[in-house]
Amino acid sequence: MEKLRIGMVGYKFMGKAHSHAYRDLPLFFPNTVHPEMKVICGRDQNGVTVAAKQFGWEEYTTDWKSLLERDDIDLIDINAPSNVHKEITIAAAKAGKHVFCEKPLALTLEDSREMLDLVESAGIKHMVGFNYRFAPAVMLAKKLIEEGRLGEIYHFRAWFLQDWLVDPNFPLAWRLQKEIAGSGSHGDLGAHLIDLSHYLIGDITEVIGMNETFIKERPIPSQMMGLSAKGSDSDKKAEVTVDDATLFLARFANGALGSFEATRFATGHRCTNSFEINGSKGSVIFDFERMNELQVYFTDDKEDVQGFRRVLATDPSHAFAENWWPPGHTIGYEHTFIHEMVELMESFRQDRQPVPNFRDGVKCQEVLEAVDLSIQNRQWIRISDV
Amino acid sequence: MEKLRIGMVGYKFMGKAHSHAYRDLPLFFPNTVHPEMKVICGRDQNGVTVAAKQFGWEEYTTDWKSLLERDDIDLIDINAPSNVHKEITIAAAKAGKHVFCEKPLALTLEDSREMLDLVESAGIKHMVGFNYRFAPAVMLAKKLIEEGRLGEIYHFRAWFLQDWLVDPNFPLAWRLQKEIAGSGSHGDLGAHLIDLSHYLIGDITEVIGMNETFIKERPIPSQMMGLSAKGSDSDKKAEVTVDDATLFLARFANGALGSFEATRFATGHRCTNSFEINGSKGSVIFDFERMNELQVYFTDDKEDVQGFRRVLATDPSHAFAENWWPPGHTIGYEHTFIHEMVELMESFRQDRQPVPNFRDGVKCQEVLEAVDLSIQNRQWIRISDV
Amino acid sequence: MEKLRIGMVGYKFMGKAHSHAYRDLPLFFPNTVHPEMKVICGRDQNGVTVAAKQFGWEEYTTDWKSLLERDDIDLIDINAPSNVHKEITIAAAKAGKHVFCEKPLALTLEDSREMLDLVESAGIKHMVGFNYRFAPAVMLAKKLIEEGRLGEIYHFRAWFLQDWLVDPNFPLAWRLQKEIAGSGSHGDLGAHLIDLSHYLIGDITEVIGMNETFIKERPIPSQMMGLSAKGSDSDKKAEVTVDDATLFLARFANGALGSFEATRFATGHRCTNSFEINGSKGSVIFDFERMNELQVYFTDDKEDVQGFRRVLATDPSHAFAENWWPPGHTIGYEHTFIHEMVELMESFRQDRQPVPNFRDGVKCQEVLEAVDLSIQNRQWIRISDV
């Protein structure tokens, strides 16, 4: 297999990021399967026409179902709003198309489990868009843990801090509406932290959380935009139906303690997706705002020079780095998507499931739901009970 | 009143820190009451003899009760291990002596409340040793909040990270024994975070926590030391009876969400006593390992130059700074104690209660106990219920 | 004009960076002229064949002169080694082709002046590849200076620190041979600093420098690579004929003092291209290893919160940022080239000379040569005297 022919549903923030990844992948990673950008799909005729041209897709359509009927499409890339993930995934699986789906898989755990069952029984390849796994600095953390260089893990603490909702007049974008987004900071940001914890530490056994919606009502926007929304038609406000912030404590199966925080009210933090891991032999600290760096500490350093090292993950020894630039030349946010798509391509070249896939998506959703339950019930919830 | 005559009980880590503070205070703060270092008391005759000479006390004794009978002592400074705080405080209060007591006030909330009742009915001055309030950078955070420059507070997250217990052969020091220390990381480190949150944010209304003792048994030490212990007589081990790490979530009366973590297993962190506060108008970040700095962010900065500022709290506009050195010349850990003792002296000069006092000590202990209860009961505990 | 048809000479490090820029430009900057990747040229038939396919060029050739005879090529992009820049530029200008030339323009000041004369008399557009001007954080520094927000400028200090030559067995790559590269760290790294100083501060009036070649001989490489070289045929060594490090002091026409350092022996620095500017009203600090950030200080901040701010230049108010991702999502090294090519495209759309162009290239070379003269003569050299 040399080419993977792609039909994509969605053309906003994630649509742009995925298109870019497909477009650049062969330049930097010529030795894997190459994506072919066949058709892009969106509900708005004008919008999708422009996007198709700008992003470099061969064709466009406003009817996502038409993608499923074509012989020249191998994989459906779903990055439309979360409330349509399920319907499209199910239809794609039934049509025998492989599926890449943005996170979160679905609005509910039940839906995501149904999706997993279906893609597994359909025998297709399925991947979920936890792109932060693919930052080379995060992959270095993973490598250090897997090689035992951090020893036994005691602590995982993670926070995803943004501040775009601090302005009370920021309008009621779709991400603030439960029926479309499913969840607020928890499902949007917390989901990434949970997936990173699964990737780096392992299974979570129990959780207890709390959340808050600091600003209860917001202006109704006149126009939806990529990430958010703009303007306001009138003075009317409507209720914010998702969480502004969700925090939770967790225990991992390996005995580690976890602390998670996702918020859109962390004034001054544009996009601090950060974690720290403490083990018996060492520690690591990651912050996405400096995504090329990993702070690393080892207990067996000579006693007079112990300290956190700032490792720039751009050396030949680091994941993917040799495909980019010489050491010290950093890469950006969008490259996490290129690496993600390299994994997708490699799964076809090697004929295996890509990772992370829908199993990881469901695992993430289990924790999301357990946290929500723990908030409703005001008590610890075991993951095995959801 | 020009002099405050002091009798001190304890001569280890805190004894040294307090002695230094008394000794240096008149040099840097000549315009307040001056402490007079009358008598130091310790159980070990040799130890206290050496300490008296080294620290600069006029006399020493091994009998703390003798301090209470002397007319030439105004205040008892208690920095012996936590399990004797109560007895000494009560005796001192009955003898009409003013009391400075290191944190935590007592091993239990009940004891600390009894102590508070007694010092209040005795009409003496009472202070508790939450020294971190007195770092100028922390005081700057307080000032910004009080002047409304951070706006409404949404988030308080704090962690006190140390790593001196990561070595499983570190011996069973008194701080690891519940009957002497009362608590582990929670009472030792978490207590400071709780007090800082009271100082900066206000009352906590409810909490839920978790804790862990990662290393269950440790070698029995041959010799007790200031902070900890050294060596080991034999191969014998004994049980660690306090927590290695305690985390909890909290809600504040003003609506803010809190996250707290205290651990002695944060590999690579010698003494990271750190907090971040996010408000509607700004944020601050503090880390004790860089104790002269406060990171500050304001939403009303010009839109193209928004970012966290690294403020070095050594300018004339910063608390206590003019008594030290020119701007940019940093101070150290021990100066927090000097500032603390300045507050103690000022309380005599102005004839008022010092702050923080036993009320703050009890408030801290309420939260400590509520967290412990929440761990036992696996559910949220309201502070008003303990 | 909607399309600019490009023929490119060179396909190694810079060839890859330019190809990527042309390829991605229409995706992120759809509203300017679009580059058309017509022909790529290289001396090695196999190499250029692979590169053409990987980078996405329509055709390839090993004969750069053939590009000049074609009607369907508007601009020649020259990123071959420095010793062929002049010949190709002159031929291109004579053929009426526009020219983009990587820095340094030529091996000598005299050559670069000849090139400038020719492109100006030919009436073509000409640009030189000082890509670091196009980092949004650098452009923010420029904006602050131009708007007077830093006041009168007192200091410019800059250093470009790399460490790839610290290993004495690193082979004698073409960049270490004077007849091909013209210069070592001075022309390679120092040239960027000089151009940034011209861009940000203005004209330099006089300089004095020193340089050193720490490792005098190196193994002869078996194979040339993008940046450098690999392996070694034998035990033979040959002389390093360029500088490992060059430092110089400078005075600017506006009265500011300058300090410059370029070295490939700064152990631990992969690519620290950094500068600091101090003015009467404020300061800025930039470090390319954290290229999305600019540290900014203003004297008119309130006196209790003065400090350097870490500004992440990813907000809508920052140059180019709205064409990328939401605030806090960083971009990488290669994006400086995309921005550079946007300027190139805009110069065609607006029918003006792009900036920086050959005038800037010559100005840079004047300073490079003045520094070399000052080293030979061991005395200050005025730029107006070279």
Add this chain to the structure above:
Amino acid sequence: MEKLRIGMVGYKFMGKAHSHAYRDLPLFFPNTVHPEMKVICGRDQNGVTVAAKQFGWEEYTTDWKSLLERDDIDLIDINAPSNVHKEITIAAAKAGKHVFCEKPLALTLEDSREMLDLVESAGIKHMVGFNYRFAPAVMLAKKLIEEGRLGEIYHFRAWFLQDWLVDPNFPLAWRLQKEIAGSGSHGDLGAHLIDLSHYLIGDITEVIGMNETFIKERPIPSQMMGLSAKGSDSDKKAEVTVDDATLFLARFANGALGSFEATRFATGHRCTNSFEINGSKGSVIFDFERMNELQVYFTDDKEDVQGFRRVLATDPSHAFAENWWPPGHTIGYEHTFIHEMVELMESFRQDRQPVPNFRDGVKCQEVLEAVDLSIQNRQWIRISDV
């Protein structure tokens, strides 16, 4: 010898710092000779009376010559303005008193050489106040170099950046008058950098510099203060006769290249006394504003975790650290003076010359003068020629 009886001349900024050091030394370093604070001397009767009481001196006087006639004084500590260092030193040496003299030793190289000759022929102990050598992080750098852990040294770059003169209305303090201070930023700040380079790297062989006085005239102050001056009697201004900034390049005897910058116009830098050293095996970076930290890099770290480590020099393995607090508890600026005085005391206990002494003071002054000459002559000056 158990006590060293001290007479001190000067009671402003340095007088306070030295007094504090003498006062605290026995508390933290009980096992060396103890200073006895006998007499403090100052020209202003009121000022010295207050200082004596505040700092804890037994007596005071306004006549420094009286100190030399007393039998109960062993050492004269000279921290009066630079223009009186020579006279007092000579008189003290003739009286057989040991001498500690603040830097710079004298206003001219010639004077400092005369002073050195005299103290050596008098057979007394002599020390000069280069306190920054005594920051534990600086001492760690020294240790790493001496143990060969940085390998061969290639680069030393250092800058001492302050900003207290950026305000053009800051008055004409004594430090801005050549006849009293001898020099501006060069002698005040640059002297420290030069001494650090001697301590860490070794002898300098040649230099070339430049300097500038950005603000030529300043208001005449009404009152002199510790560091500077305050207020202004009238609208009158007078000429600033020292340099605001001095930069120079240097070559070291061991082949390393040096770059030095001292300025009081580095807006935003209160006291950035910083250096970086690059060697064949590693590098270090120090910044006095974070004086407890040393950034350390080693080339032999595993290839996937290479990076600068932030070492907090508060571990038991670090110089002086065990005499202070547990790891992670930082010390401040004034502790450099305590360590300095420990060296002074140890030189008496071990009966040897302290280091740094007047030889180091003269060596520093040789470089200061060579730089000044190089500026006057606009050419390189060899140290051996001054």
